[in-house]
Amino acid sequence: IIAGLFYCHSGHAVEVTWLKTDWPPHQITSGVYQEQGTFDLLQKQIVTLLPQITHQVQIVNLQRMEQAFLQTSKNVCSFGSIFTDKRAVSRWYSKSVAVLPGLAVHFRSGTELDQHPALQANGSVDVRKLAQDIQLTGAYQPNRFYPPSVLDATTYANFIPHEFTSQVNAAALLVSKRVDYVIEYPERMTFYLQQNNSAKTIQTLAVADASPYVESFITCNKSPEAPQIIEWINAALVAVWQTAEYKQA
Template sequence: MKFRIFIIASLFPLFAPGQTKDPQVITWMRWDDPPIFILQGPYQGQGLLDITEKIITKKLPQYSHDSLVSTVQRVLVEAEKGTHACNAGWLDTPEWHKLFYFSKPVFVIPSNGILLKKSKLEEIQSLEPYSLQKFLNKKQIWKLGVGRLYGVGIDEVLVKNQYQKNPKIITISTSLKVHQMLQSDRIQYTLGYPFEAVYYNEYLNAKDRVVHLPLTDNKPIVDVVVACPRNEWGKSVIDQVNKVLKNNPEILDEIRKGVDRWLTSEDQKRLEKPRKEMRENY
C-alpha cells in the first residue's frame, strides 16, 4: 500500500488533469480543524479523523492512498465533480446524500452545542433546557462567536437571527481564534462539539475550562461515516469500506479509542447506549 501526502495552495487547481482517473487510487481529503484533523503542533496526527483514516486505509491494500490538505468547501466542489476523493469522516444527513455515498457509521459523537467557560454555568442555570434562541434572547449583552455553520437546527436559528449582521454574533475566521477570544472574554460563548472544548482546554492550558452544553435545537447524537462521491467509483469504494468494517469489528474499537482521547468521561458515558446501538446495527 502506498501512501503520499500533498498540501495544495488555494491559488492552484486542486487536482491536475488526469491525476485522479486511476480507479485504484483514493485521495483522502483533509482540512485543518483540530481535533478532527490535527495537521501541526504537539498533537499532530492524533485527531479523530487522522486516526480513522489511518485505520481504514490499512485495511484497503488493494488501493493506493493519497492524502490531500484542502478545505471543507473544496471537498464539496470535488464531490460535485465526481473526483476520486473520499473523506474519512462526514455527517450522514439527507442533504449530503445528494453528493456522497456513505458507509455504515464508523463512530458516533455528541452534537454541536454551546461552549462556554465553566465559571459561567451559574449564570445560565435558569435557561435550562438550553436552546440557542434562549441564549440570544436572555443573554443580550453576551457575544456569540461563530466560525462556520453547525448543522440542522442550529443553522436555522443563526439565519433567523441574521448572524452575519447581528451585533451580538461575531464571525471569527478559525476555531483557534474563537477559543482564544473565549479565554480572553472577548466573547462569552461559541458553538461546537465537546471534543473541541477538550482539545483547546489542553492546547491553551486553560485554567477556566470550557464545557459543552447540549442544545434542544438539534439531535443529541450524530453518526460519522466515510464519504465518497456519488458515482459508480464512489459506490465501489464504500462497498469495500463496509466490507472491511463488517469483517473486522475490532476496527470500531480502535477508532473509538481515538475518539475517546478527546472526550470527557461524562461524554463517553453519554455515548454508551448509542455506541451499543451502532454495533448492533452492523
C-alpha cells in the same frame, strides 16, 4: 477477487483523494499531535486494508471540502461527515464510524450567561435568544450543518462566522475574551481547553434543538466508481472493528 474484477472492468487503477481538514481531536493537520487524531489513526487502518486503491491526501478547509463533493470527475472521500439530506444528494455514506456528543454552547463561567434568559428549564440553551442579545458576541464556524436555532442566529451581526483553526480556535476566542460564547462540539472544546489548562473556567450546555448525539460517517462523492469504493470501505470498517487498535482510537 472483487478488486481485480473491478480493476479489469474499469481499465485503470482506482484512485481516491482523501480530503482532510484541521478538526482536532479527530483530524490534526499540524502541531505536536499531527496525524494522531482519532480519525487520522482510523484512516491509516482503513487505507492499509484497501491496497487496490491508490490513496492521496489533500488538506482543505470546510468550504472547499463541501465544493469538492459536488464534482464527479475524480473520487474524493472524507472521514467524519454527519448525515444530512442535502449532503446525501452528492455523497454516498459508509457504515457509521462513530457516535459523538451533540453541538453545544460554551461560555466563561461567572458571567451574565450563567443566568441568561436563553437558558432553558432542561439546562439547554436557545441560541436564537442569545444572538438577539446585542450586548453579547458569539462565534461559530461556517460551512457546517447546524440546527434551525443556530441558522437563525447567523442572521444577527453579533453572531459572527469564524474559521476555527489549531491556532485560533473556539477555546482561544473564549479564554482571550474576544467573544462571549461559541458554538462548538464538546470533544473539540475539551481538546483545546486541555492545551491551555482552562477547562475549569468554561461552562458547556447543549444547544436546545440539537440532537444530543451525532453519528459520524465516511463519505465519498457520487462518482461512477464511488459505489464500489464505499463497499470496500464498509468491508474494511467491519474488519477494523475487530481490532484492538480501533478500540483504542
